[in-house]
Amino acid sequence: MLKCEICGNPADKHHIVYKSQGGIEFPLNFRYLCTHHHRGKTGPHKNRRLDLEYKLSMQRKLEDILIKEFYLVEELESLLKINKGMIKRLFKEYKQSDKGYKRSDIIFKLMGRKKYDENMILESKILEEVTFKTRV
Ligand SMILES: [Zn+2]
Numbered sequence: 788m789l790k791c792e793i794c795g796n797p798a799d800k801h802h803i804v805y806k807s808q809g810g811i812e813f814p815l816n817f818r819y820l821c822t823h824h825h826r827g828k829t830g831p832h833k834n835r836r837l838d839l840e841y842k843l844s845m846q847r848k849l850e851d852i853l854i855k856e857f858y859l860v861e862e863l864e865s866l867l868k869i870n871k872g873m874i875k876r877l878f879k880e881y882k883q884s885d886k887g888y889k890r891s892d893i894i895f896k897l898m899g900r901k902k903y904d905e906n907m908i909l910e911s912k913i914l915e916e917v918t919f920k921t922r923v
């Protein structure tokens with residue numbers, strides 16, 4: 788049985804980049820979370836800041852793993868554990884040179900065609916504070 792990464796209770800698979808955002812099935816896109824830490828108030832579906840933190844840390848992992856400028860399908864398959872067919876479908880809009888797909892295109896696409904940065908998290912923190920103050 789899968790266990791929650793935070794508390795150890797039985798867990799579901801959470802997709803860091805949601806399937807509805809273009810997220811795909813591969814290990815780096817998964818977090819294992821119990822109902823409370825997944826769908827609860829402090830989980831990524833209800834807490835925008837946490838959602839962004841998960842996404843930013845996934846993007847950083849991708850940046851750490853993919854250090855070359857170009858990657859071939861076979862390399863991506865073994866580095867990221869994404870099957871070949873999926874990679875080809877995913878990147879068919881991008882040109883593949885003889886060296887492969889461009890690093891920046893790969894990361895952008897795997898993040899659901901978005902680039903995340905620290906500012907987005909800061910903005911969501913400010914928004915949280917404002918919401919909190921208006922509630923009080
Ligand atoms: Zn939990």
Ligand SMILES: [Zn+2]
Binds near residue numbers: 801
């Ligand atoms: Zn989820």
